[in-house]
Amino acid sequence: MYCRRSRLIFVIVLVLSLRSFGILVFAEAGDDAASVLLDTEEKVVSAYLEIVHAESTGGNVSGLLVRLNEAEDLLTQARVVYKLGDFEESARLAVLCSAVSSEVTQEATNLRLEMFRVRTVNLWLSLTLSLVSIAVVGLGCFWGWRVFKRRFYKRVLKMKPEVAVDES
């Protein structure tokens, strides 16, 4: 009798433990997947911000936006799968999305740096050309003014004085 009761208690405890363990494992997997999803969302947002920076420097970001939309699609799928309870698949999709987002971030950074370099070169080129042009225009005006002044004096000196008759 005592042995049977002990066995029953043992079985109940075992079942409860396994169930709790299962719930714990399930909850842990869910927490992990949720954490991965949050990290991935942050990566997508970072990639977007990097694209905006690259765009503000004049870069063409349409290709990067297409890829980031693909990453966002993966993230959406990961969210749906997470809600359905398939945490493993959710984490897999989130990791894929994260990889694409990281690539996009890297390419956007490269594009931004490239555009910054091009802009710097253009700035110096424009600055140099403008300064040279200003100097040429200034010297041209100065030389033109001197030539004009010389001719003006010559013309004035060649003029004959007008003799006016004072009739008073």
Added chain:
Amino acid sequence: MNLEDYRTVFAATGLALMLAVATPVIGLFVSFEDGAERFSELWILGPEHLVGDYPFDITANVSHSVFVGVGNHMGGSSYYTVLVKLRNQTQSSPNTTASIPSLLLPLSEFRFFIADGG
């Protein structure tokens, strides 16, 4: 015109020419707003891709479709989120004048990026 007048004309012409050749560099430092209005478009079409025949009478286990379009004219790439909410006439509705959305939780959401002009 006397010589002083000619000198003024030369100086003014020279300054105008200098300003003209310096314009590309000035343009690099001074930004001019184009004055265009920034906005986002949102349109909802019925199942026939037309403005009408929206599914108002919803029944369970029957598929209904509407098409949502978003346009970006914000002057740069933008990140949009479209929240899908389903309500009956007694549930919380959005306040369009105060721009307050319905208090209902979204059934699903769509996030996407659109380039300017897209």
